[in-house]
Amino acid sequence: xxxxxKHQNRHAPARRTVEMVDARTGTAHRLTTDAAxxxxxxxxxxxxxxxxxxxxxxxTREARFCRLCLPAQRSRW
Numbered sequence: 001x002x003x004x005x006k007h008q009n010r011h012a013p014a015r016r017t018v019e020m021v022d023a024r025t026g027t028a029h030r031l032t033t034d035a036a037x038x039x040x041x042x043x044x045x046x047x048x049x050x051x052x053x054x055x056x057x058x059x060t061r062e063a064r065f066c067r068l069c070l071p072a073q074r075s076r077w
Contacts, residue, residue, distance in 0.1 A: 020045060023056035026063035 017030045029047035031039075039045030045053045049068030 017048070020047070020053050021056040021060050022051070022053045023060070024054055026056070026060070027066050028064070028069075029053050029066045030069040 016033045018033060018036050019028050020031055020036070021028050029049065029051060031045050031047050031053065035046045039053075043054070045055065047053050047066065047069055049066050051066070
């Protein structure tokens with residue numbers, strides 16, 4: 001590895017994500033836009049944490065954020 005190998009990800013482009021609340025748990029998860037598109041036909045979506053998310057109604061408020069998806073939430077802003 002080269003001199004700057006520790007900092008390879010410093011300039012990596014940020015992944016675009018969307019938030020989706022799971023109807024079963026009320027937990028808000030983060031999904032990539034690709035995962036959101038891929039899950040549309042089957043109605044289940046793969047979150048960044050690996051959980052399958054069943055979307056809640058758009059008016060549902062999340063009870064909490066998924067702790068595994070939360071780092072993606074913070075790094076987005």
